[in-house]
Amino acid sequence: MALYLIGDIQGCDSALGRLLDEIDFSPSRDTVVLLGDLVNRGPESAQVLRRAQRLGGAALSVLGNHDLHLLGVAHGVRKSGRKDTVAELLAAPDREAMLDWLRHQHMALHRRIGSGEAARDLLMVHAGVLPQWSVADVRAHAGELEAVLRGPNLGAFLATMYGNQPDRWSDTLEGSERLRVIVNALTRLRLCTADGTMEFETTDGAADAPAGYMPWFDVPGRRTAEATVAFGHWSTLGWVSRPDLLSTDTGCVWGGCLSAVRIGATLDERERIQVKCEQAQKPGKGG
Structure with a gap:
């Protein structure tokens, strides 16, 4: 049995199909974790x-943020943007089945990989984790969101989900503000300060970060540093593989590649597999 992680697909189902063929994926034998942004920008969101x-x-x-945005549009709390490509999905006869499947997915996933002294935590999210959060914190906060997404008050949550404030975590946060910070950290985070204050305007490389801000994974003392955090979201960062990190968004929708990584018996055993993608949209702010 093999475990594969796949970065942002963004509605590029033909590339996903070719990648699954390339890795000889077998549903009876293997598991694949899709690292968010399954839909939008590309032409085949429903097919994905x-x-x-x-x-x-x-x-x-x-x-990811695009998946949650799809739910927001579907529930009428947000209008489709100029670059959105989910109209076909929302008009499909199996729309409700697709949306129901989506809302029952995860905000974070965790596996313990390896055995004995080689065992380490693999934490899988779409964008990032706040430096003050431990692995247990991430799992607990993701669970809070998952309960709301799967519950009867989904529409009310989506109506209050959007926004950049509060931009910093506090254990005393409650209600919609608490959930908004969790959403933003797990699905939008790229840069933050040492105290975990998030910034959402910079979408290019870390070199463009405002003074005092840095990639969330480079914050000194990050509490998940002993784990490997696998994520997507940041296409201009591209592929990064280091002991504590796996960055997998290689810009498929922009004409880059769709990337998978096969996790071996330990987290040090990683094999990258890629397929080339056709450009569906040109990169731009907020992509």
Whole structure:
């Protein structure tokens, strides 16, 4: 049995199909974790979700900002943007089945990889984790969001989900503000300060970070540093593989590659597999 992680697909189902063929993926033998932003910007969002559904329990996903945005548009709390490409999905006869599958996915996933002294935590999210959060904190906060997404008050939550404030975590946060910070950290985070204050205007490289801000994974003393955090979201960062990090968004929708990584018996055993993608949109702010 192999475990594969796949970066941002963003509605590029043809590339996903070719990548699964390239890795010889078998639903009866293997597991794939999709690292969020399954939909939007590319032309085949519905096909991506249908494929994931067909894979059954062999496919798991963490949700990204575009996936949550789709739910917001579907529930009428947000209008589709100029670059959104989810109209076909929202008009499809199996729309509700796709949306229901999406809302029952995850905000974070965790596995213990290896045994004995070689065992380490693999934490999978879409964008990032705040430096003050431990692995246990991430799992607990993700669980809070998952309960709301799967519950009867989804529409009310989506109506209050959008926004950049508060921009810093506090254990005393409650209600919609607490959930908004968790959403923003797990699905939008790129840069923050040493105290975890988030910044959302910079979408290019770390060199463009405002003074005092840095990539969340480079904050000194980050509490998840002993784990390997796998994420997507940051296409201009591209592929990065280091002991504590796996960055997997290689810009498929922008004409880059769709990347998978095969996790071996330990987290030091990683194999990258890529397929080239056709450009569906030109990169731009907020992509």
